[in-house]
Amino acid sequence: MFEIALVTILLFAALLAGSVWIGLSLFATGYILLSVFKPNIPMDIFSSGVIWGSMIPTPLLSLPLFILMSEVLVAAGLGRSLFSGLSPWLGRLPGGLLHVNVVGSTLFAAVSGSSAATTAIVGKVSLPELEARGYNRQLAMGSLAGAGTLGFLIPPSIIMIIYGVVAEQSILELFVAGIIPGLTLALLYMAYIAGHQAVTGTQPRQAPTSWLERLRGLRDIGPVAALIAGIMGSLYLGLASVSELAAIGVLGAVLISIVMGRFSLAAMVRAGRRAVRTSAMIGLIIIGAALLNSAFGFLGIPRAVAAQIAALGLSPFALIVVLLAFYALLGMFLDGTSIIVMTLPITLPLVTAAGYNPVWFGIFVVVAVEISQITPPIGFNLFVIQSQTGESIGTIARAALPFFGILLAFALILAIVPDLALWLPGTLQ
Amino acid sequence: MNSLLTLIDRLSRFAETLAVILIFGYCALMLTEVVARAQAQSFSFTWEFSQYAMASIFALASGPALRTGVHVRISLLSEALPPAARKGLDVVANLAALIIVALIVSALWTKASTSYERNILATSVTKSPLWIPQAIVLWGMAQLWLDLAARLMRRLTERTCEWRTADAEPVDV
Secondary structure: OHHHHHHHHHHHHHHHHOOOOHHHHHHHHHHHHHHHHOOOOOHHHHHHHHHHHHHOOHHHHHHHHHHHHHHHHHHOOHHHHHHHHHHHHHOOOOOOOHHHHHHHHHHHHOOOOOHHHHHHHHHHHHHHHHHHOOOOHHHHHHHHHHHHOHHHHOOOOHHHHHHHHHHOOOHHHHHHHHHHHHHHHHHHHHHHHHHHHHHHOOOOOOOOOOHHHHHHHHHHHHHHHHHHHHHHHHHHHOOOOHHHHHHHHHHHHHHHHHHOOOOOHHHHHHHHHHHHHHHHHHHHHHHHHHHHHHHHHHHOHHHHHHHHHHHHOOOHHHHHHHHHHHHHHHOOOOOHHHHHHHHHHHHHHHHHHOOOOHHHHHHHHHHHHHHHHOOOOOOHHHHHHHHHHOOOHHHHHHHHHHHHHHHHHHHHHHHHOOHHHHHHHHHHO | OHHHHHHHHHHHHHHHHHHHHHHHHHHHHHHHHHHHHHOOOOOOOHHHHHHHHHHHHHHHOHHHHHHOOOOOOOOHHHHOOOHHHHHHHHHHHHHHHHHHHHHHHHHHHHHHHHHHHOOOEOOOOOOOEOHHHHHHHHHHHHHHHHHHHHHHHHHHOOOOOOOOOOOOOOOOO
């Protein structure tokens, strides 16, 4: 077993370091493992079944549609509307317009399943505006990096859909379970920003805003707020399946772009092109991981790892701490989708055997993946902010350090108080 | 070589356009199902055809995703190398990817041809011939192989590999 594990790690590391695309690296590792250690398996026939099966699971149907919904809203100019709509409401709070990063990300996260997309859309408008108004640049970048990660935790979430498919858990339940942790995390970020600005006294003075300006702000964010309320309400009340909800979300996004006067056929096609490419990128990773996980199953790797971990005699909480460190480390080199599809067949049985709820673990893993978004050298939110500011990854990572700490602390709080995630879905039943 | 690269680009863009039609198409199918169910009706084919559309989208847009630099890879090591070594590593990675995708294409050919020869039908009430969606997925992955081959040609001849301005129209945020 040690030999197989060593070959797996070396092979996968060599392919990744050689800059072979991640989905293809996963596929090649699985293919070679089976060819070498299970030579009797007819690989052409076996892999064809795995590939086809991994491309058609029903719960995955919502994924391309939620991506499309987000792209349609981006094409409708949602980023600018978020800033103009929120700034009259948030400017006078301790921390001022820096809160736009958090509240804007929270709102965009509720119509988008992607962390990098959330960071890109909010940051493209907020970073130049905050700089022009004299806000602390480090805190602006750091809060955006941290808040952007909410894209994964607040439903709809691409990562949760993938977790639900791989772990065979209800995506609806996962979505509902993510709401309170997402909002709590947003509040923690806002508390840190307010505290930082109060202590350092670096918050620029903000001119008073009239109620007329605030009402105009509501007009800007009103349509999106209505869409979010519709999605969240339907999720909670179970009015439609998650996939149907995604389709309704696309329709809502198209209607919003018409209301905002930004609808055009060309913009829709552009949104469609972006959506299918992102879907294909995730699809290739899913295909590769499906074969690798089949190889793991055939070779008995999850069982062997579970036995090794069990032999350590860790308490359930210690196991979670070890897994958090493991995911944080893995997240330094891999993206969230790859981390989940690769590790879940091994980690989920361990965690459920330790008495944790699989839905709770889904939320925990999402928080762990969020951490990976802001840890160098591979942190997608850091890359997005780098492309917007031209700063080095090191500078942005240092700016994001307090938010990294908040995320780590929040993951541990989640382990101590699992009801943060489980209470709301519990009320559904 | 220019005409060959242009031809592959056009094929790739065509596959992507079909994927765009499919994504809006299955979205419309889902919406129709929601409306129908509100009137106590349901279409037996909604979920099944949506699944085929999703698989086709994953495959058909995979080549265009490569062409526009959307597929994820780790470039940590290659970025630390001098330009000549970086090019060499990229060529090796591209060749490895060609072999891996050829394995995927071969497997999907086996799947689609077996379904066709044995007239394998979906187990659902529609009893759709499975070779049709499987052939579309096969086409998509073959397109990915072509895009990889074109990428290799571009790399070896010092052309720009990724078409990052495919959506050149400014996105208003």
